[in-house]
Amino acid sequence: MAIRNHSSQQLTDRAYAHIVHLAGDIGPRGSCTQGEYKAARFVATTLHDLGLSDVHTQGFSGAPTAYGRYGLALGVALLSQMLAGLLQSAWSYVAAGVIFALSAWAMYAESDFRPNWTHWLIRSRPSHNVIAYCPARKAPERLVVISAHVDSHRTPFFNSNTTWQRWYSLGFRLIFLSLVIGAGLAILAGFIDLAILKIIFHALGLPIAFSMLAFLHADNTPFSPGAYDNASGVACTLTIAERLIQNPLDNTDVWFAITGCEETGAGGMLALVNTMAESWRQALWVNLDQTGIGQLYIRLEEGMLRRYALQPSALRLAREAAKVSGINLRERTSQAFSDAIIAHQQGLLAISLGASPIEPDLETPRHQLSDVPAAIQLGTLHQTLCYVWSLLSLWDKQEQ
Structure with missing residues (x-):
């Protein structure tokens, strides 16, 4: 040329x-x-x-995928939360706390471009x-x-305008914080039999579930x-x-x-x-x-x-x-x-x-x-x- x-x-x-x-x-x-x-x-x-x-x-x-590994981390955390609520045993809450901590780490590591356990399940191409x-x-x-x-x-819908993008950025940080707080609450609930700890821990499941669904939605858009x-x-x-x-x-x-x-x-x-x-x-x-x-x-x-x-x-x-x-x-x-x-x-x-x-x-x-x-x-x-x-x-x- x-x-x-x-x-x-x-x-x-x-x-x-x-x-x-x-x-x-x-x-x-x-x-x-x-x-x-x-x-x-x-x-x-x-x-x-x-x-x-x-x-x-x-x-x-x-x-x-941009969102699949985050969705996986949240889904595993939610599953552990559901099992803890079903079993109502001390060890199930401690286990849920550990899984919440692992999910928080996966979310942080993925956002910081570092290897984490979600890569074992959603493989690179x-x-x-x-x-x-x-x-x-x-x-x-x-x-x-x-x-x-x-x-x-x-x-995804949360990229449709600047306002949604700002809410997504804030929500991303809040969900990470929810996982960290949830990890501490669940472990405490395993050692201290206080109903309020379990109530707050399970209440965190609602925003986490919403975020998981948002990630699943995002990964299925054009x-x-x-x-x-x-x-x-x-x-x-x-x-x-x-x-x-x-x-x-x-x-x-x-x-x-x-x-x-x-x-x-x-x-x-x-x-x-x-x-x-x-x-x-x-x-x-x-x-x-x-x-x-x-x-x-x-x-x-x-x-x-x-x-x-x-x-x-x-x-x-x-x-x-x-x-x-x-x-x-x-x-x-x-x-x-x-x-x-x-x-x-x-x-x-x-x-x-x-x-x-x-x-x-x-x-x-x-x-x-x-x-x-x-x-x-x-x-x-x-x-x-x-x-x-x-x-x-x-x-x-x-x-x-």
Whole structure:
């Protein structure tokens, strides 16, 4: 494929064309599905045709479900609660308390991307990352890793608007707390025969049961077409790769990583970091997630239960790039997570970039069936491309 110099508008149009193909032609791309695999093949072919070096796939085992393992943990806890109520023996309450504690641990570990017992029952499935490389024009002194996830999410009711998403985030934490409290109450009820302990313990079953049903509902909804989340991030990454092939950075090698299974627990990024963290420890990690609607922002903090913050040096660099590019870059916390959270866990220098409407009455189509290419705003794609280029240029010129 012959590469010509493109204007800024042509690059923006090219990014949008990638979104149309990913979210329109390929369509929904659930983790570990054929849609995700087709999207990964498209990305690999595009990067190869652009002329990038060392284009290859990295196979890994990822979670096929975003909610199933949480639902399993809650279901096992509810079963132990029912048995304790039926048997009414001291040992049955102690056993229920232990199981509640194990379920709380599973919920925490799953939200923190760590192995836990639910993985034995809901097994991982094959998925792929696509990795490629653009060398520096001169002798490399620095390194950048640009990432975006290719999979799309399901469409549960609690993602239908911002209010529901906030309630879900709060409810997730409260259910975890209910499991922890329930564990203590059940164990106490096994040693101290007080009716009030048992009453409160069994009352906790109602919100836990509701949450389990919500998780089951979520795992049986259709997958989103995923134009905004996250064909937009993938498209911007491919377009940046095209520009770098034409104009490589002087002193910086750039790696591109299009990951799978982000929506079900950042599985692709976890596999990438586990493999490359030592080699890329001095790199700047730039993650693009939901960069197609509204005004750009960086995620200052993210995580479902345990929170991980942006490093101060990364924040300074992000702010400096905003000044250079003339873009009004907002700063906000995330109630969920992006792939960058895995880099934060490892102490790597990472910036996670997203976009959303400034107007409070406007919603994004995140995790909805309405997340189609027509919802994408070309101006946001243009902002993303300009900002990331400024960020790369600043990093390239930094003193060692």
